[in-house]
Amino acid sequence: MKFNNDDMLLYAVTDRAWLGNQTLDEQVEEALQGGATFLQLREKELNDDDFFAEATRLQKLCEKYHVPFVINDNVDIACQMNADGVHVGQLDMEAGDVRARIGEDKILGVTVQTVEQALLAQERGADYLGVGAVFHTGSKANASVISFEALKAICDVVTIPVVAIGGINKSNVLELAGSGISGIAVISAIFAAKDICKETSELKILTQQVVTR
Template structure:
């Protein structure tokens, strides 16, 4: 389905990125994601670097069905080919992905295109390349990317102000620090371990949903 720019901006409020490494024995990625969505997640990205192409495709198909049932956007991290093959709502790519390929031309005008941008220059380039939104960080460090570079609140504000498309902050965001993003100009928070590493991801999502009302 097609989401409007306004719908995408609102959906960034609580942007959840998967991390199956935190799954318990009796859980599946699908079961946890459904609980997370039922408790307030507004956007879902499949990001599983350790999975092969076939496993990623299978997870993507199931998660896309889930997100369509709840009418929230679903994107696949990095793999434009898989996103197109299984008709995902869109794809999220890094800066290196747009240097040699026109991703917007590949996916067409109706798919969601998210891009990572860590500087004002990269943010402007992403907007010119046809991005619908930008993900930027790491605002509070990162437990997912060990080489992630800290992004100051001052730089975050500059990036958000440099483009007309919405921006979602990422990097170590949890229930203890998300309130610090108020007034930064971003449209929402992207959360990974802040939800998936919780003892009860559903309850943590419900809490994060209330806390991210600062972006509404």
């Protein structure tokens, strides 16, 4: 599945920390009902068999809502299950190697923090960039925060979509207006909510104001 900038608007990243009494499948479907436009499955603890089974279920949900579905880090499982693509960080497999593995038709996202990393990722075949953390975040304890100016500089030098990530919620998302981003990626802002569908819908409306200004 190829995608366009509109698919980047509200990018949901899963996290089991917020499951409570729900299953991940239930939470993801609520987010999709609320208008999430992209889904990344992020799993650090599951064994490969359980990961594959979970990914297959979520892939079907995303197909139902016509939303791109990518796997975080695990290129083997992404290839095995024919996911729409893969997202990798700076410490994971190098972007060019990932592109060689997944082929030209799959989506490749890369996390970057500098203009140099952004240009290299684009050159090596990235379809979009995740840039952050733009605010302090509890989802990734070791994530360093980058400035608005650094985010804007990255958006200015690349031709592919940029998604801001890290600590974004309804109270601060409008601060990203004018940066040039195509959307935001969130974890707890959606999945920690009591009403995931409602929270997703409200966050999406705010984000539309950010990317259209």
